[in-house]
Amino acid sequence: MFEFTITAQDGRARNGRFATPHGRLQTPVFAPVGTQATVKTLTPEHLKGINASLVLSNTYHLYLRPGDELIREMGGLHNFMQWPNPMLTDSGGFQVFSLSKTRKIDEDGVNFKSHIDGSIHRFTPERSIQIQNNLGADIIMAFDECADPNDHAYIKQAMERTHRWAERSLAAHTRPDEQALFGIVQGGVSPELRAVSAGFIASLPFPGIAIGGLSVGETKDEMYNTLDVVTPLLPENKPRYLMGVGTPEDLIHGVARGVDIFDCVLPTRLARHHSAFAPEGRLNLMNATFARDSRPIDESCDCYTCQTFTRAYIRHLIVAREFLAATLISIHNLRALIRLMEEMRGLIASGKLTENIPRLLERWQGNAARKNTSLERDFD
């Protein structure tokens, strides 16, 4: 289990197969986010229809509601939400730092206040892993400490604690044959700290390695430079997961730098704000321009939405405040990023990714993010 096989390489980019108890993942892969055990507004059938393979869910949210014990009793997360393919849960660390206004960190763990009812809770590495063992995802994450990327002293301290917590997470994991526990590289945007962290996490027996603490307010260059430092220091034969990333251009830059797994709320959150990935750039479909537009969102897209509905109809649904609008745009936006990953896998297989990076970036230019998403937004 959890064998990672590289099937093709092109520069630093690689195609891989990652074996999990719920099937083999083809990488590079983009994972839709289903924060509360549902990718908002979509059924599992919709997700299969867009060829989604890996789905992420959030430990912090599921622990608070409906509770990890309840999900365990219901047969685990796959069974509860009826997603038969691979799943990933994060450790809850990021949400504790981003969602809970009152939190107190000590060497052992973190006290935090529920964003739902203000009740007090405590996460430690052991507790986070126990919760994730109850949830039962195929890929689970070590408990880490996220820090403000601009506070160098704190970044170093948080990184060192993250390393100690990584070892405690490994020791606490009770289902290593069923769940792949990934370690997390931290270190802000400091090349020195990132190199130290990559080296340390790579030295531990994790079956996969994540890069955390990015897409939290740093510049695009800082993110890509950090990847340039980190990925060459990671073992070739383990999958690499860039957490909470990304935008279309980040996926392209990430794959080119040897990242295998991505997740982001962007496509579904944009959809709920009427915004769609389109050939001419990101479109706000509420705009009156689209009232009589009989084209699909993207003529070249093979998703149910583009194969079936006009922009005019979707615009009507938005203006009439019909829920179906968010469903239809979510299907398209997710499919657009999954298609981009499929396209990059094809280019890697034929050894043509590197030469096509400029073309891919140009095509997605109009859909690029103006800035990186902020720390508060990494859940859907």
Add this chain to the structure above:
Amino acid sequence: MFEFTITAQDGRARNGRFATPHGRLQTPVFAPVGTQATVKTLTPEHLKGINASLVLSNTYHLYLRPGDELIREMGGLHNFMQWPNPMLTDSGGFQVFSLSKTRKIDEDGVNFKSHIDGSIHRFTPERSIQIQNNLGADIIMAFDECADPNDHAYIKQAMERTHRWAERSLAAHTRPDEQALFGIVQGGVSPELRAVSAGFIASLPFPGIAIGGLSVGETKDEMYNTLDVVTPLLPENKPRYLMGVGTPEDLIHGVARGVDIFDCVLPTRLARHHSAFAPEGRLNLMNATFARDSRPIDESCDCYTCQTFTRAYIRHLIVAREFLAATLISIHNLRALIRLMEEMRGLIASGKLTENIPRLLERWQGNAARKNTSLERDFD
């Protein structure tokens, strides 16, 4: 076109086939309501999955938003919302009387205020038919005047005007080969007026006849007694449509009295309020009782929701305020009523409906409505 063939009879109940430009309807049939050119929270694929055949949409709403001219330009309602099977539009009369606070009726038509932006509009029989000709549904309705069922003098006046408007609606219809225009019987709960109205509407060359002005606050007995007066006076060889009805018990009583077509917002509106048709009666799935209930809503149901998800999961979605809850319950509630109609068609075909009416009523007792829906609620 619009041939209605009776294929089986059992007492006053009958099975029929109604030929429309978008396929043959098997009757008795229950039509989900898609007020704004969408059955709320569902895709057309969901509707096909529950074997929906006829879908209703509301002329009043579509005229105001996005506009009937726009829908005509987009290829008509079927094309706009991508529903390839039969559709029905009402005349807008009912909504003018129930939704618009300021209205002024004269012999020629009605002035009313938009519930969206307060703008002033006018419907006449000619205008309603013109709008419905633009929308292009297979079945369209004559413009009628709805009246308070407890005001006998007004009921008579409104019925007489409805008769004059029925003749004007017929004369205004420009697409009789593509759209079946149904006349509407009015007359409140007065057996005398209903008999007069049934006789008059039956004398006009409508390919189908609707019974209006019911499920607007009268008692169940008054509704069923009215059907007992009206249906025997209607021609056998034309389909009969009981507008805005109903609850499961109303469908059973209606079919037994020879009604062929029904529509109601109940199943989808209940779904958005977390309420599901279940064997033990109507369930509010937000209730904590269901937190660990690993059964489907209805073990015997063949819908996607019941074949896939537990009550515990749906309860979680409701508590977590996830849109998917309304989608999943809507699928089940609609399928439950469509299955009831399929079951009744089977019983009619084998001549066993009459003897099974008590059993059907008993089974649905726990899901019966406490009272009839009020005038304000006949759109979804």
